Amino acid sequence: MRYGSGAKAVAALEAIDLDVAQREFVTIVGPSGCGKSTLLYLVGGFLKPTSGSLQLHGKPIAGPGRDRGIVFQRYSLFPWLTVAGNIAYGLEEQGLPRAERERIVDEHVRLVHLEGFKDRYPRELSGGMQQRVALAQTLACNPEILLMDEPFGALDAQTRRLLQDELRRIWQRDTKTVLFVTHDVEESVALGTRIVIMAARPGRIKEVVTRGFDVTDGDEFDANPAFVDLKVRIWRSVKEEVEAARASGASP
Amino acid sequence: MRARIAHGALRLLPLFLVLAAWQLAFAFGWLPKWLLPAPSAVASAFKALVLSGELASNTAASLARAGIGFAVAVIVGIGLGVLMARVRAIELAIEPILLLIYPVPKPALIPLFMIWLGIGNFSKIAVIALACLLPVVVATFNGARSVDPVLLWSARARGTSEHRLLWRVVLPAALPQIAAGVRTAIAIAIIVLVSSEFISSESGLGFLIFSYGGVGADDAMLAVVLYLAFLGYLLDRLYVAGLRRIMSWHAFAH
Numbered sequence: 001m002r003y004g005s006g007a008k009a010v011a012a013l014e015a016i017d018l019d020v021a022q023r024e025f026v027t028i029v030g031p032s033g034c035g036k037s038t039l040l041y042l043v044g045g046f047l048k049p050t051s052g053s054l055q056l057h058g059k060p061i062a063g064p065g066r067d068r069g070i071v072f073q074r075y076s077l078f079p080w081l082t083v084a085g086n087i088a089y090g091l092e093e094q095g096l097p098r099a100e101r102e103r104i105v106d107e108h109v110r111l112v113h114l115e116g117f118k119d120r121y122p123r124e125l126s127g128g129m130q131q132r133v134a135l136a137q138t139l140a141c142n143p144e145i146l147l148m149d150e151p152f153g154a155l156d157a158q159t160r161r162l163l164q165d166e167l168r169r170i171w172q173r174d175t176k177t178v179l180f181v182t183h184d185v186e187e188s189v190a191l192g193t194r195i196v197i198m199a200a201r202p203g204r205i206k207e208v209v210t211r212g213f214d215v216t217d218g219d220e221f222d223a224n225p226a227f228v229d230l231k232v233r234i235w236r237s238v239k240e241e242v243e244a245a246r247a248s249g250a251s252p
Numbered sequence: 253m254r255a256r257i258a259h260g261a262l263r264l265l266p267l268f269l270v271l272a273a274w275q276l277a278f279a280f281g282w283l284p285k286w287l288l289p290a291p292s293a294v295a296s297a298f299k300a301l302v303l304s305g306e307l308a309s310n311t312a313a314s315l316a317r318a319g320i321g322f323a324v325a326v327i328v329g330i331g332l333g334v335l336m337a338r339v340r341a342i343e344l345a346i347e348p349i350l351l352l353i354y355p356v357p358k359p360a361l362i363p364l365f366m367i368w369l370g371i372g373n374f375s376k377i378a379v380i381a382l383a384c385l386l387p388v389v390v391a392t393f394n395g396a397r398s399v400d401p402v403l404l405w406s407a408r409a410r411g412t413s414e415h416r417l418l419w420r421v422v423l424p425a426a427l428p429q430i431a432a433g434v435r436t437a438i439a440i441a442i443i444v445l446v447s448s449e450f451i452s453s454e455s456g457l458g459f460l461i462f463s464y465g466g467v468g469a470d471d472a473m474l475a476v477v478l479y480l481a482f483l484g485y486l487l488d489r490l491y492v493a494g495l496r497r498i499m500s501w502h503a504f505a506h
Contacts, residue, residue, distance in 0.1 A: 046405045076402045080501045084394045090410035119499040141410055159436040235424075 013038055013203040016052070018196065022144075025171055025178045027192030029185055031242040035203025036181045041145050043179060044070050056145075057166075066090070069143030070185055071134045071151040077122040083109070083133050084118040108136040112166065112200035128159035132246065138168065145170075148180040152187070164190055168215070185235045189227060197237050200245045205236055284429075289471040298475035306460070307315050307479065313455040317373060318445040321380025324442075326434055331386045333392025334418065341394075350389060358383035358440075359447035366452070376448040383444040384437035391433020395426030431495050438491055442484045448450075 013035040020026050029034045041047045042054055045063040054061040056068075077086050083107050091101045109118055112132040122130055131151055139148065148167075152160040168191060171178055182188050188195050192211060199206040211230060215221045222228070254395055278290040289297075301307040336343040362379050364444040369375035399422050407421045408414075449458025457480055464473040496504060 041405075044405070044409060046408070064405065066409070066411045068409065070409045072402050072406065076406045078406075078421070078424070080427070080499075082501075083378055089407075093407075093411035093416075123501065153407065208311065216325075222259065 009090075013042075013049075016203075016205055018104060018205060018208075020107065020177060020238055021076040021178065023175045025180065025191060025193045026196060026234065027180045027182060027188035027194075028198060029188035029247050030198030030206075031200050031238065032183060033245065034185075034200035034241065035168065036198050037149050039198075040070075040149050040179060040181050043145075044068055044147050049095075056124045066141055067143055068147055069138035069141055070147040070149065071131070071138050073150045074127065074154045076129065076248055077130055077136055077137070079122050082121055083114060083117050083125070086122070086133055087136050087140050089137060096154045104140050109220050111139065111170070112136045126159075128155050131155065135167070135170075139174075144150075144177060146176050146178045146180075148178065150182055151180075160184075160187070167191065176197075186222065186231055186232070189231050189234060190221070195230075195234060197234060197241075199233045199241045199249060206241065209234065234246060258268050288487065289474060293471040294326075294475045294478065297469070297471040298479065299461075301472060303473060307476075310455055311483070312458050314445055314449065317376050317448075317456065318380055318435025318441045321377045322384050322437060322441040324377075324381040325384030325437055326388055328381075329433070329437075330392050332385075333389045336389070336393045336428075337396035337422075338418065344471060350386060353382070354386050354390070358444050362451055370451045376445075376453070378489045379440055379448050380444045383440050387429070387433045387436040387440065389458065391429045391436075392426060395429030395433075396422050398427040398429075405459075411456055426449050433486065435491060438487055439484060442480065442487075446480065480481070 010219075016039060018026075028039065030036050038047065042049055043061065045061050045065060045068070058203045062138055062239050067206075078089065081089065087108050091104055093130060096104070109115060110134055111157075114129065114132055114136070117125065117129065122133070125133065152163050155163065164187060175192065178191075180188075180191055182191075195209045195211060197207040197209065198204065209230070213224070213226045215227070237250075261319065267487070274283075274288075275291045278288075278292075283290075298307075332346065332399055336346055338435065358379055361382070362375065365375040365379050369378055401423055403421050404417060407417060412420050446458035449471035450462045453459040453462075460476045461473050461480075464470075492504075
């Protein structure tokens with residue numbers, strides 16, 4: 001995967017080889033500029049790889065599709081639609097009858113605890129509420145795979161933790177396949193059953209770690225020694241990459 | 253509600269102060285009559301214009317011209333702006349022409365338009381339409397061009413086909429900018445309207461200003477000018493109020 005063309009092209013990703021099984025929750029963590037979002041956009045079909053192939057159930061990915069739902073970091077809601085309108089968007093595009101749409105919208109408004117905000121516009125909501133709507137908007141389309149591009153990255157710590165718990169619960173209930181990009185090491189361990197650590201310039205997979213224990217929401221899982229050990233181990237690995245990127249003159 | 257009225261009155265205060273100073277200057281004899289007529293004289297001239305029905309009939313003639321020119325500009329402008337934003341060949345073909353016409357004072361084109369389209373209403377409406385077209389095209393083009401790719405991707409991932417993107421995402425996302433361009437067009441419509449009515453016209457507010465000015469009836473002339481200012485202000489306020497209702501999802505700056 002390269003950006004630009006000719007001598008100025010920058011290799012964004014190189015030699016990525018990753019198989020994701022159904023119902024897996026894979027988190028992708030790495031320094032900024034390692035191309036983790038690019039990887040997600042490739043799976044989403046928004047970008048095309050310059051070489052190599054992406055396959056879904058053995059078939060190449062040709063473009064965006066309803067089987068893959070995406071949640072962006074922020075500002076991805078349609079500002080001219082209400083909360084209900086945003087959640088119903090994909091259902092309207094599918095041509096579902098009105099009664100059916102309303103039923104699904106109500107169900108998802110409850111799922112993300114936004115009862116009473118159905119008729120509000122995105123600008124009237126806090127960042128955390130907007131991300132809840134974005135999650136509901138994506139889940140309402142019932143995609144097989146959830147692509148999440150640092151969806152909680154712009155939120156404050158408390159809101160982030162609450163939404164992580166909600167997402168984990170939704171994943172456990174619906175057992176969807178999730179690809180979750182983050183720069184937050186703790187988040188990668190708190191959510192992912194498998195954690196992909198990426199290296200920068202060119203972006204590549206450095207290491208893939210399987211989390212050997214369960215994380216259940218609500219309790220103090222972050223005090224569990226196994227959690228702490230894994231977090232420290234992954235942080236060390238990511239830190240090497242951050243330092244390597246800094247040494248090569250890249251930000252930060 | 254009372255607070256809003258009080259706020260509105262406060263905003264008009266500078267205007268009343270100017271008006272009061274003007275009348276006082278006249279009363280103390282600091283302002284010779286040949287320089288500027290007294291506000292009271294302007295007021296009574298205005299009253300006469302209203303009572304004779306002259307103001308109403310000429311307002312109707314003017315609003316018809318401006319309204320048609322403006323409406324044509326909005327429809328063509330939005331269409332052209334979207335086409336330019338979506339089709340590279342059309343952008344390349346039209347952009348240099350637009351950039352060339354934009355700074356030309358449109359009233360300067362009136363004589364040319366009269367040669368082409370005659371001295372009647374048609375040439376006046378055409379000049380108004382051309383002048384109003386430019387801000388609408390430019391705003392629509394910029395708005396449609398600068399739609400956040402995240403919104404386009406989001407729509408695509410939720411099943412919107414490439415050609416439906418225009419209606420579902422591009423136009424609504426560009427609406428705030430289009431609305432701002434249309435607002436500029438309202439002011440331009442009035443400016444160009446009056447200029448076009450200065451030249452070989454038998455009706456309209458521009459004609460009134462020109463003919464009263466020509467015979468030295470400064471008070472009546474000024475009454476029409478102030479009336480035009482008020483009319484423009486009113487149209488702008490009505491437009492913004494309408495927008496706020498229709499586009500309640502958008503955070504307006506003013």
